[in-house]
Amino acid sequence: MTDVLAIGFDPRTIPGFDPEPVLAGIERSGKAMAERGLTEDLLLIDFAELDGRAQARIVERLRARQYDCVVVGGGIRKPAELLELFQTVVNLVHWNQPRAAIAFNSGPDDSADWVLKALEQRATHNIG
DSSP, X not given: OEEXXXXXXXXXXXXXXXXXXXXXXXXHHHHHHHHTTEEEEEEEEOGGGTTTHHHHHHHHHHHHSOOSEEEEOHXXXXXXXXXXXXXHHHHHHHHHOTTSEEEEOSSGGGXXXXXXXXXXXXXXXXXX
């Protein structure tokens, strides 16, 4: 099995946001990962934890075990006002999982595809 950590916001904690479509996407993503032989470990960050608690939770999870790939979700990557958090998350992955491929998605429904592309790129470059 290929171990994947997916990091994103818990959509239920984002003020003024309808979480249901994202939660349904997360469920579909988990099924798509399993269908492709990927074991997904999901880390959903509380939107209110942007004061450093989120980073501590991410580091704790990254140090808990080795992952083949880490997906940084679009909710963390896309909003310009979260650029500093996005940079921090990418660096935390790089520093704590240096052998893991890093993938980005446009939404939960294409996470598995991007994981496979990132793993293929890693293999092409003879890493891992």
